[in-house]
Amino acid sequence: MTDQSIDEARQAVMLSRQTSPSSLHTLATLYAEVGRTTEARESILQAIEISGREDPSPSDWYVLGRIAEHYGLEEDALDAYRKVTEPDETESQSQSTYKLARR
Secondary structure (H helix, E strand, O other), X not given: OOHHHHHHHHHHHHHOOOOOHHHHHHHHHHHHHOOOHHHHHHHHHHHHHHOOOOOOOHHHHHHHHHHHHXXXXXXXXXXXXXXXXXXXXXXXXXXXXXXXXXX
């Protein structure tokens, strides 16, 4: 993860006028990976809200698990990772949050 990666993800969010759940999810994931937990939480909650869901999707749980890990909440992180489901045939297995959660 580089600052440039985060800058590019932030730009994608801005270009979509903060209406793209996938762009917000990507930004939240990057923030979570580098330990910027406050920003990760804000971004993932915004992505969930924009998606019209009340509960996190399986891929959202990956971000929530990473946040929990940064706070040393290993059991909570593991619980979150268990909620990440295997992708269907249309999603790339190598780039899925499922694979990341299993790692």
